[in-house]
Amino acid sequence: xxxxxxxxxxxxxxxxxxxxxxxxxxxxxxxxxxxxxxxxxxxxxxxxxxxxxxxxxxxxxxxxxxxxxxxxxxxxxxxxxxxxxxxxxxxxxxxxxxxxxxxxxxxxxxxxxxxxxxxxxxxxxxxxxxxxxxxxxxxxxxxxxxxxxxxxxxxxxxxxxxxxxxxxxxxxxxxxxxxxxxxxxxxxxxxxxxxxxxxxxxxxxxxxxxxxxxxxxxxxxxxxxxxxxxxxxxxxxxxxxxxxxxxxxxxxxxxxxxxxxxxxxxxxxxxxxxxxxxxxxxxxxxxxxxxxxxxxxxxxxxxxxxxxxxxxxxxxxxxxxxxxxxxxxxxxxxxxxxxxxxxxxxxxxxxxxxxxxxxxxxxxxxxx
Amino acid sequence: xxxxxxxxxxxxxxxxxxxxxxxxxxxxxxxxxxxxxxxxxxxxxxxxxxxxxxxxxxxxxxxxxxxxxxxxxxxxxxxxxxxxxxxxxxxxxxxxxxxxxxxxxxxxxxxxxxxxxxxxxxxxxxxxxxxxxxxxxxxxxxxxxxxxxxxxxxxxxxxxxxxxxxxxxxxxxxxxxxxxxxxxxxxxxxxxxxxxxxxxxxxxxxxxxxxxxxxxxxxxxxxxxxxxxxxxxxxxxxxxxxxxxxxx
Amino acid sequence: xxxxxxxxxxxxxxxxxxxxxxxxxxxxxxxxxxxxxxxxxxxxxxxxxxxxxxxxxxxxxxxxxxxxxxxxxxxxxxxxxxxxxxxxxxxxxxxxxxxxxxxxxxxxxxxxxxxxxxxxxxxxxxxxxxxxxxxxxxxxxxxxxxxxxxxxxxxxxxxxxxxxxxxxxxxxxxxxxxxxxxxxxxxxxxxxxxxxxxxxxxxxxxxxxxxxxxxxxxxxxxxxxxxxxxxxxxxxxxxxxxxxxxxxxxxxxxxxxxxxxxxxxxxxxxxxxxxxxxxxxxxxxxxxxxxxxxxxxxxxxxxx
Numbered sequence: 001x002x003x004x005x006x007x008x009x010x011x012x013x014x015x016x017x018x019x020x021x022x023x024x025x026x027x028x029x030x031x032x033x034x035x036x037x038x039x040x041x042x043x044x045x046x047x048x049x050x051x052x053x054x055x056x057x058x059x060x061x062x063x064x065x066x067x068x069x070x071x072x073x074x075x076x077x078x079x080x081x082x083x084x085x086x087x088x089x090x091x092x093x094x095x096x097x098x099x100x101x102x103x104x105x106x107x108x109x110x111x112x113x114x115x116x117x118x119x120x121x122x123x124x125x126x127x128x129x130x131x132x133x134x135x136x137x138x139x140x141x142x143x144x145x146x147x148x149x150x151x152x153x154x155x156x157x158x159x160x161x162x163x164x165x166x167x168x169x170x171x172x173x174x175x176x177x178x179x180x181x182x183x184x185x186x187x188x189x190x191x192x193x194x195x196x197x198x199x200x201x202x203x204x205x206x207x208x209x210x211x212x213x214x215x216x217x218x219x220x221x222x223x224x225x226x227x228x229x230x231x232x233x234x235x236x237x238x239x240x241x242x243x244x245x246x247x248x249x250x251x252x253x254x255x256x257x258x259x260x261x262x263x264x265x266x267x268x269x270x271x272x273x274x275x276x277x278x279x280x281x282x283x284x285x286x287x288x289x290x291x292x293x294x295x296x297x298x299x300x301x302x303x304x305x306x307x308x309x310x311x312x313x314x315x316x317x318x319x320x321x322x323x324x325x326x327x328x329x330x331x332x333x334x335x336x337x338x339x340x341x342x343x344x345x346x347x348x349x350x351x352x353x354x355x356x357x358x359x360x361x362x363x364x365x366x367x368x
Numbered sequence: 369x370x371x372x373x374x375x376x377x378x379x380x381x382x383x384x385x386x387x388x389x390x391x392x393x394x395x396x397x398x399x400x401x402x403x404x405x406x407x408x409x410x411x412x413x414x415x416x417x418x419x420x421x422x423x424x425x426x427x428x429x430x431x432x433x434x435x436x437x438x439x440x441x442x443x444x445x446x447x448x449x450x451x452x453x454x455x456x457x458x459x460x461x462x463x464x465x466x467x468x469x470x471x472x473x474x475x476x477x478x479x480x481x482x483x484x485x486x487x488x489x490x491x492x493x494x495x496x497x498x499x500x501x502x503x504x505x506x507x508x509x510x511x512x513x514x515x516x517x518x519x520x521x522x523x524x525x526x527x528x529x530x531x532x533x534x535x536x537x538x539x540x541x542x543x544x545x546x547x548x549x550x551x552x553x554x555x556x557x558x559x560x561x562x563x564x565x566x567x568x569x570x571x572x573x574x575x576x577x578x579x580x581x582x583x584x585x586x587x588x589x590x591x592x593x594x595x596x597x598x599x600x601x602x603x604x605x606x607x608x609x610x611x612x613x614x615x616x
Numbered sequence: 617x618x619x620x621x622x623x624x625x626x627x628x629x630x631x632x633x634x635x636x637x638x639x640x641x642x643x644x645x646x647x648x649x650x651x652x653x654x655x656x657x658x659x660x661x662x663x664x665x666x667x668x669x670x671x672x673x674x675x676x677x678x679x680x681x682x683x684x685x686x687x688x689x690x691x692x693x694x695x696x697x698x699x700x701x702x703x704x705x706x707x708x709x710x711x712x713x714x715x716x717x718x719x720x721x722x723x724x725x726x727x728x729x730x731x732x733x734x735x736x737x738x739x740x741x742x743x744x745x746x747x748x749x750x751x752x753x754x755x756x757x758x759x760x761x762x763x764x765x766x767x768x769x770x771x772x773x774x775x776x777x778x779x780x781x782x783x784x785x786x787x788x789x790x791x792x793x794x795x796x797x798x799x800x801x802x803x804x805x806x807x808x809x810x811x812x813x814x815x816x817x818x819x820x821x822x823x824x825x826x827x828x829x830x831x832x833x834x835x836x837x838x839x840x841x842x843x844x845x846x847x848x849x850x851x852x853x854x855x856x857x858x859x860x861x862x863x864x865x866x867x868x869x870x871x872x873x874x875x876x877x878x879x880x881x882x883x884x885x886x887x888x889x890x891x892x893x894x895x896x897x898x899x900x901x902x903x904x905x906x907x908x909x910x911x912x913x914x915x916x917x918x919x920x
Contacts, residue, residue: 006717010706017705204701208760211665211695212718213687366686368667408779410749454777505630508653534777535806537652537821538908539915542867549851563779564807569870588871599870601780608781 003214007222014196015226025192029184029234033177033241047131048076050085050094059105066142067098072134082119089121096120096131108146108156115159132162177242178329179302182322184238185231185261186268186296191289193227193272198285201276207368216366224269231265252332256339260332263349264325270356271321277363296322324348372399374526374557375420379429382415389415391580392429397573399525402548402558404568407577408608413561414530416577420559421528422446434525447475450519450527450556454534457515460504464495464514467503468521475522489517509540513547520551527551529560533567545570565601576604578611618643618768618800619664623673626659633659635823636673641768641802641816646794649804650811650911651820657804658698659823661772664802665695678767691719694766698773700753704746708737708756711745712763719764729797730759733789751782758789762799769793771803775810787813808908819911826914831907838905840864840913841879845886846872847895856893860886867912872899874909 015021049067053060068075076094079085085097099117101107107114118135120128139158147155200206209219235258243250250257275288297303299313300322306314317323328345331337375397382390390412397403407413418424420433422442431438434448458467465486472482490496493513503511512532519527529548533541545567548558560571568574568588575585584591584607588600597603619641626634633656641647649657662668664677666686675682677689702711712734716723727734733755740748745756754774761769771790775783787810793799803814811817811831819826819834827834847853850873857866857873862881867874877886883900890898905913 002717003720006714010703010710010714013710014703014705203704204697204699205703207662207665207667207697208695208701208715209718210667211690211693212715213691213720214718367669368662408781409751409777411779531777535653535773537655537806537915538808538912539867540652545868546854549854553851563777563783565780566870570868604780605784608779611781 004218004222007214007218008225011196011222011226015230021192025188025230026234028187029180029238030241032180032184033238034245047073047096047134048094049073049096049098049135050076050088051078052080052082052085052097052099053078054102055100055104057105059108060100063100063142066145067138070138073138086119089119092121094121096135098135108158112152112155113157113159115161118160118162120162120164128164132160132164136160176302177238177246178326178333179300179322181235181238181261181329182264182300182302182326183293183296184234185265186271186322187289187293188231188234189227189265189268190272190275190292191286193223193269194275194279194285194289195282196227197223197273197276198279198282201280202282210365210367216364217361220273220361220364224273227272228265228269231268232261235261250333252337253339256342257329257332260325260328260342260346260349263346263353264321266353267321267349267356270353270360273360273364274356277360277365295320299323300326302326318348321349321352324352373397374399374435375403375431375433375559377416377420377429377431380416380419380426380431381428382412382419382424383427388580390419390426393577393580393582394429395575395582395585397526397557397559399557400552400555402552402560402570402572404571404574405559405561405577406568406574406604407561408611411577411611412580413577415580417528417530417559417561421449421451448525450522450524451530452515452519452527452532453530454532457518458503458511461502463500463502464490464506465499467514467518471518471521477522485521489521493517509536509544512536513540513544516544516547516551520556524556526557526559529558531561531563533562533564541567565599565604568600568604574600576607578607583607583610617641617676618679619647619675619677619802621660621664621673621675624660624663624670624675625672626656626663626668626670631823633823634663634670637818637820637823637825638673639818639825639828641800643800644794644798645815646790646801646803646813648811648814648817649802649820650806650808650814650817650907651804652806654822655820656823657820658772661695661697661770661802661804665693665770666690691764692767694761694764694769696757696761696769696771696774698776700757702745702753702757702760705744707742707744708748709741711756712759715760716763721764723763726763726765729765729793730762732792733762734759736785750778751785754778754782754786755789758786762793765797766799768800768802771801773804773806775805775807783807783810808906808911811907817907819907819914821915826911834910835905835907838910838913840876840905841881842903842905842909843875843877843883843886844869844872844899844901844903845875845890846897846899847890848897849895852893853890853895856890856895860889862886865912865916867909869906869908874903876913 015025051064053064064075067073079088082099088094089097097119099119104114116139118132120132139160143156143158200209239250271292275285279285279288299317299320306317306323309317324345328342331342373396378394380390380393381388393416405413405417415424419426419438420431422438422445425439433445436444436448438445459470462470468486468489469482472485490499495514498506506514516529516532533544536544552558562568571588573585573587574591575582577583586594591603592599595603595606597606617640622638623636624634625636637660649660651657659668663670663675663682666682666689669683678692680689682689706714712723737752737755740752745753748756758774775786778786790801790803794801814831816828816830817834818828845853845857854866854868854873857863857875862878863875864878865876886900887898
């Protein structure tokens, strides 16, 4: 126990004494969130909306007014039919089309639930998802307002049905936060762990450690724990930043989110450990870790939607841990689903964790 | 008769913060001389050598190497010197001939010159059969001999050797010194550091650095007389004992 | 035999690093492995330190098998690898503390063992190890290897690249450890003069032992006639000596040349031969061999 503690202390000293490592570990995640946050907040201003109103009654009138008074939106016109509005989207004259059905007010009155169709220019997924989210927020607040003035419980619900044109599988959520989490955690766990283990090989200190009575398992655990701790700090930082800076609501269960994040962290750490057993130089460890990150960017669903990939690519994607993590985080954070809806992802990640941990433990050499 | 000096250092000083690594070092090296540059670890040898090679800027004082100022004309200095360090000298994953071609190219030799000199060099070293051997599969002693030949491949005026024989077997070590003699006979000045005290005896003159300063500079015979020592090892020991600073 | 090695073999892809070497080390002895880089010293150390598996043969340390009982051996040995292998970004004290804990002990517990050595560097204890000079690093590394009071010390080229003064100090420390605490020390070095400081040595080249004995016996066993020759023209002398038919080998040795000559060689005839070539102040003395002479003689016979 004493051995483990002093080893972990040593690891933290290495980290704190190296400015570069510190920057990568603690500043990079913040910078990435801020960078994306900046892109989002500047791009979602002045959302040009076209309304296709088939009701033309007081309710839809009020609804339109709410949108035009919201400073994120301005109405650039109305259309008589959907194809005309779509045409405006195609020509780049509008960003969002809202279609209000003939019986909107009736539906709302009867079932307290009515749907609104949103057509969105989906060519830029991040922008599109941000715009959708803003429209969604406006609609929700309108529904609350209606219920409040009429004193109705339970509240009205206006459900947006979103169709992204040009990129039909775009999901209506902030893509980048879950994707970024998947990537940053992988980067820190896999790259930093493997580099820190391989550095000992390169410096010759591993030779002394192995020739000492220190059990290899202690070496491994002591190497993993600091990065686990730092990853958790990063996780919390990203959550706080995205809630208070980007205004991204955290809809789901926090314990469930932390739980699945822990499994993902273990998978990433095991990957780092595995890399460290395969290479001899820090440079090689770094390159191999980057090779892990590239497919993560392409196949995790953070840049390209999995559903629209060819079947072969979908199979490839299912081998990428981040693909399951990102999917689970999206469901938990943004859609706010219950835990049972992410059991599939959790189970797959758990299996990956078990396999990777056993393989990397088995390959970790107790000799040179 | 006017002496020809190829290295002249006057008050050469290098300071890192409050630490004076090299403290007003003044000396001259004759053309064609084998000059031994000795000193304990941390005495300031490497610092001084770096300044002379134009790799590091002196804090004070000045030095000329091959007639060029090491600070203002570092590029000219580099053209006129050869350098061989213990750690890196050759590309392991290139063959012997490829290494020669590379270094010849770096120093601006023509392709014909490189070809001619390669043939001569391989013959001199008895490496004719190793022409296309990867350097990494040569024994250490061979590598060091090749590295030295490479350092003087472009016929520099001076060659700097930083512990060239560390870890080399005794026979190869002696063969290495025969190469040094041969270079000196051709008029190349040799500036060499070593931890083998018998090698200090092979030098024409030897300087011994202690605490960043040159404390002794003379021929080995004269040094032994001055210090009433039987060999250079004793000379070195009696000087190094005066060191105050034990660390760099 | 606290260290016992029989027919040990190890091959890397390209190189046969060890070719069936055998030797024993007595308890409390300083045993030297003397040979140039690439002789196989490091491979041998790594096998003894349980870091490498041999391809053939057996080895035991403190009566424990290096393959089967590696865990027990790791508790009883102190190992100092060839290159400086401490944490450069940790301070002197942090390094020592870390290795003490790693071996399940404390600095206080075995301070008496390292006191003489550590005293030299104690005033730098808050300095990072990477900023120490060669001699100091080596003292710190030795302190770290000693902190758990090992039965056997394996020191792989501890004095390489270290200046003569620090080397001398280092050997004094080793003799103290041997004398005061009875620690067995297996040490390698490329410096032939350090062989004399060992109780017994193995001369090593190309993965083989040329000879194992006390340094004195190895010197006594040198059978050739050896002359020390000098003149006023040392550069030319080398070539001229090689031309002399009865000289079998000529090597420079400090201020003179060591020449091995055939049994019937006559010093006066050599003197005349050299005088004809224009040498003056010719000095020829029969001398007894040094370890280096013995090594060179043995390695040339082996190669020839």
